[in-house]
Amino acid sequence: MNIIEELAQIARTRPETLKKRKENGTKIIGYTGRFIPEELILASGATPYLICRGGEPEPPDAVLPYMLRFMSPFVRAQIGYYLLGMDPVIPILDATVVQCSDCQMARLADLFEYFQLPTARIGIPPDWKKTISADYYYRGLARLRDTLEDLTGNKISDGNLRESIDRVNKVRDLLKKINLLRKEQQPPIGGYDFIRLNHYSFYCDVDEVVEKFSNVYKQLKKGGRLFPEEAPRILLAGHVVSVGDYVVPKLVESSGAVIVAEVLDEGMRQYLRSVKTEGDLMRNLAETYYLERVPPSIFQPAWEERMTFMKELIAGFDVDGVIWYQLSFDEVYDMESSVVSKVMDDMSIPLLKLESSYEYAREATGPLATRVETFIKSIERKRT
Amino acid sequence: MAKKDVHERFLSLAGFEEDEMQEALSDWRRASHRLGLNEEDVEFATEEWIPAHYDVKLEGVRKAIGSYVKETIDLAKASEYKERGVKIVYGILPAILHYYYALKLTAPDKVYVSFPDIVLTHVLNGFFRKLNPYLEEAEKTGIAYGCRHCALNKTRYAAHKLGVIPSPSVSWIWGFVCDEGPKTDEFIQLYHNPEWKTYVTRIPHDQPLGTIEYEVIERVEYLASQMRDGFEYVQRVIGVSVPDEKIKEVMSIWHRYATKVTELNRLMAYDPQPLSGIAASLVKAPLSIPFNTGIESMEGALDILIREVKQRVANKEGILPRGAPKLMISFFPTALPWICKMFEQNGVGILFGEGTMPSKKQLEPPTFDDAYLAAAEAWLRRSAAVNTGAKAQIVAEKLRTYGMDGMIFGFFDFDRWIGSDHRLLSRMVEEETKLPVFYIEGDVWEDRDYSQEALRTRIETIAEIAKMRKV
Numbered sequence: 001m002n003i004i005e006e007l008a009q010i011a012r013t014r015p016e017t018l019k020k021r022k023e024n025g026t027k028i029i030g031y032t033g034r035f036i037p038e039e040l041i042l043a044s045g046a047t048p049y050l051i052c053r054g055g056e057p058e059p060p061d062a063v064l065p066y067m068l069r070f071m072s073p074f075v076r077a078q079i080g081y082y083l084l085g086m087d088p089v090i091p092i093l094d095a096t097v098v099q100c101s102d103c104q105m106a107r108l109a110d111l112f113e114y115f116q117l118p119t120a121r122i123g124i125p126p127d128w129k130k131t132i133s134a135d136y137y138y139r140g141l142a143r144l145r146d147t148l149e150d151l152t153g154n155k156i157s158d159g160n161l162r163e164s165i166d167r168v169n170k171v172r173d174l175l176k177k178i179n180l181l182r183k184e185q186q187p188p189i190g191g192y193d194f195i196r197l198n199h200y201s202f203y204c205d206v207d208e209v210v211e212k213f214s215n216v217y218k219q220l221k222k223g224g225r226l227f228p229e230e231a232p233r234i235l236l237a238g239h240v241v242s243v244g245d246y247v248v249p250k251l252v253e254s255s256g257a258v259i260v261a262e263v264l265d266e267g268m269r270q271y272l273r274s275v276k277t278e279g280d281l282m283r284n285l286a287e288t289y290y291l292e293r294v295p296p297s298i299f300q301p302a303w304e305e306r307m308t309f310m311k312e313l314i315a316g317f318d319v320d321g322v323i324w325y326q327l328s329f330d331e332v333y334d335m336e337s338s339v340v341s342k343v344m345d346d347m348s349i350p351l352l353k354l355e356s357s358y359e360y361a362r363e364a365t366g367p368l369a370t371r372v373e374t375f376i377k378s379i380e381r382k383r384t
Numbered sequence: 385m386a387k388k389d390v391h392e393r394f395l396s397l398a399g400f401e402e403d404e405m406q407e408a409l410s411d412w413r414r415a416s417h418r419l420g421l422n423e424e425d426v427e428f429a430t431e432e433w434i435p436a437h438y439d440v441k442l443e444g445v446r447k448a449i450g451s452y453v454k455e456t457i458d459l460a461k462a463s464e465y466k467e468r469g470v471k472i473v474y475g476i477l478p479a480i481l482h483y484y485y486a487l488k489l490t491a492p493d494k495v496y497v498s499f500p501d502i503v504l505t506h507v508l509n510g511f512f513r514k515l516n517p518y519l520e521e522a523e524k525t526g527i528a529y530g531c532r533h534c535a536l537n538k539t540r541y542a543a544h545k546l547g548v549i550p551s552p553s554v555s556w557i558w559g560f561v562c563d564e565g566p567k568t569d570e571f572i573q574l575y576h577n578p579e580w581k582t583y584v585t586r587i588p589h590d591q592p593l594g595t596i597e598y599e600v601i602e603r604v605e606y607l608a609s610q611m612r613d614g615f616e617y618v619q620r621v622i623g624v625s626v627p628d629e630k631i632k633e634v635m636s637i638w639h640r641y642a643t644k645v646t647e648l649n650r651l652m653a654y655d656p657q658p659l660s661g662i663a664a665s666l667v668k669a670p671l672s673i674p675f676n677t678g679i680e681s682m683e684g685a686l687d688i689l690i691r692e693v694k695q696r697v698a699n700k701e702g703i704l705p706r707g708a709p710k711l712m713i714s715f716f717p718t719a720l721p722w723i724c725k726m727f728e729q730n731g732v733g734i735l736f737g738e739g740t741m742p743s744k745k746q747l748e749p750p751t752f753d754d755a756y757l758a759a760a761e762a763w764l765r766r767s768a769a770v771n772t773g774a775k776a777q778i779v780a781e782k783l784r785t786y787g788m789d790g791m792i793f794g795f796f797d798f799d800r801w802i803g804s805d806h807r808l809l810s811r812m813v814e815e816e817t818k819l820p821v822f823y824i825e826g827d828v829w830e831d832r833d834y835s836q837e838a839l840r841t842r843i844e845t846i847a848e849i850a851k852m853r854k855v
Binding site: 329 | 528
């Protein structure tokens with residue numbers, strides 16, 4: 001689809017755009033994860049930049065002199081590209097806001113600080129059902145608001161914040177509508193493109209995204225069926241498909257299946273819930289980002305709720321099989337995979353667990369392709 | 385006179401007196417059976433492993449081993465306690481012990497407290513080299529081998545799955561350092577036993593490098609609130625009400641014990657080194673693990689050991705030649721005594737585990753009167769609890785205080801918090817102290833992936849460098 005390729009082109013040239021903006025006095029704010037509201041950054045007049053790259057083996061390895069090697073390659077990659085001189089944006093960031101939700105992300109913040117990159121941390125207590133934890137996150141957001149105001153010299157007024165919430169909500173709404181098209185028997189869009197849409201939405205200006213996504217939605221509504229009616233319908237679950245890490249979704253869909261739903265904690269917009277624009281806007285942000293969304297794996301308790309959500313997706317999107325995509329040494333997701341396996345077993349839903357260290361050389365991709373193809377064939381056989 | 389059977393010989397080695405032997409013997413037989421130890425295992429421990437690695441000539445060392453054995457016997461009775469209506473409260477490392485001990489002080493017969501995984505790991509691998517069946521059971525049934533999960537978490541899960549320990553009335557799980565510890569309890573509950581009740585207490589790692597965390601009042605207060613909430617929940621669940629005075633009483637007992645440990649540490653720093661680090665590490669356990677049997681037994685062993693080591697110092701008697709390099713290690717490999725021994729065989733002493741050694745600040749009285757604020761402040765004075773920048777300063781202070789010749793980080797490759805900054809810490813501490821700082825990838829609890837032969841060359845090389853730098 002041409003619009004997606006247009007978005008891809010805009011995203012590719014984002015570093016140049018950001019550099020020019022910085023030269024013109026706009027502050028560029030990097031952030032990680034899913035708990036840093038880009039609405040706040042936008043309302044301060046700064047430009048947000050999500051740090052979420054992956055899919056290559058060299059950047060995670062570049063971190064090994066400073067970090068344990070049994071850490072997730074995703075986390076290692078976020079500073080690894082910078083250490084290799086392969087990241088044009090991180091050196092120009094005016095600040096990087098790191099969500100300290102788990103050990104791995106907190107260690108990433110350590111390295112940002114160690115390399116003297118301007119860093120701000122936001123603590124995300126994983127014991128999220130407690131009032132004191134929610135208050136803690138709220139106070140973190142309030143501090144972030146102050147930091148952004150100091151950095152940009154702009155006061156974040158309620159009016160600005162409401163406007164930015166409203167704009168980002170439009171992106172969420174469009175993604176929600178596009179996502180629902182995948183309920184159709186022959187989805188007009190698969191997971192590979194849908195994940196890319198999510199990614200591009202972070203690397204294009206919000207208004208541009210809204211315009212392009214509206215057109216994408218219109219085109220998809222018109223028809224144009226990319227996948228055969230009998231294509232096995234897959235739920236892709238796990239931690240993250242990062243920007244550039246497209247081997248697995250592409251492989252799944254080139255093997256004859258279609259990804260109709262995702263449960264991914266990062267790299268995706270959490271588009272199911274919009275932020276309310278009435279009342280105390282800071283509280284609204286805190287509630288939506290921390291309390292209302294499907295909890296990430298690190299939250300506790302989380303897995304039972306996540307399994308319920310997966311079951312809803314399986315029923316709602318008529319899912320035939322689940323692919324659990326995890327990164328090496330992502331210890332919490334590895335434990336969760338056993339729970340998922342048990343639940344899928346009880347539901348008689350086939351599950352394939354894939355693990356990646358971003359090694360996608362031909363020697364590694366061959367066996368991976370065989371596993372994916374075999375899994376999809378087995379679902380096809382089961383159906384017939 | 386009939387030859388003593390292997391269990392009796394084992395208990396004699398572990399410092400049991402004749403008058404306590406009879407009762408202990410039948411208890412120990414049952415306990416060892418429950419833990420999966422056979423007579424060959426006990427024979428191996430008695431005749432080979434323990435004498436080869438622990439200085440059993442010293443009564444204090446034998447009694448310290450005996451204290452562990454008493455705790456293990458007690459642990460094996462936890463299911464019976466539960467049947468009798470005793471409330472079972474678990475925790476994991478690292479946690480603030482005051483609350484667990486305060487429960488015991490308040491209701492000694494109504495509550496059983498334990499960190500079962502660490503007790504089992506110390507005893508099964510430290511004395512018998514037989515933790516593997518637990519690890520393999522966990523790996524076969526949900527906690528995969530390939531992801532480098534923590535042996536303690538595997539042991540906790542497997543011990544329950546194998547029927548060694550009962551499900552708790554509440555497992556008060558602390559996620560003050562790692563994520564995997566608390567999530568393991570969620571795993572056990574969802575994957576194996578819904579009766580495994582958990583309460584989780586956490587604090588985010590969001591302090592910038594170098595922050596002195598106990599000075600950040602908001603952090604101290606947040607931590608205190610978390611502890612208060614957690615402890616109130618535990619008390620509600622088990623129906624025991626603990627007055628704040630009990631927490632303060634425990635803090636004073638802890639302080640007394642820590643002061644004695646510091647005295648032993650000072651003696652250890654004499655030249656020649658009077659006692660193996662592995663022997664000394666035994667008596668430090670009550671500072672990080674709650675003993676349901678109480679600390680009296682271990683404190684008695686500590687008193688004896690201090691007396692014995694003082695005598696050695698007076699006699700200028702050492703386990704290594706005078707002038708041998710002395711290193712500190714991040715956490716003492718108590719479950720793998722061969723690591724310390726291998727260093728000693730190469731002429732280098734490993735004296736202290738940094739993580740459990742009280743810093744100067746830890747020994748100061750609290751600045752808060754409130755029991756929870758004081759406990760939170762105490763926690764944030766520990767190196768293991770704080771950011772890497774502050775931790776590097778604490779490590780450097782301890783190296784200087786005890787006149788160490790270098791530092792070893794590592795042996796924590798399974799821990800995405802405590803082990804994940806060791807490479808960075810190595811750089812920071814070396815820069816600060818100019819002492820040689822080493823990093824060894826390994827595992828402090830089990831050695832299936834890092835055997836003696838695999839690490840021998842590494843340890844020999846480090847020992848040579850330490851000796852050269854000392855010259």
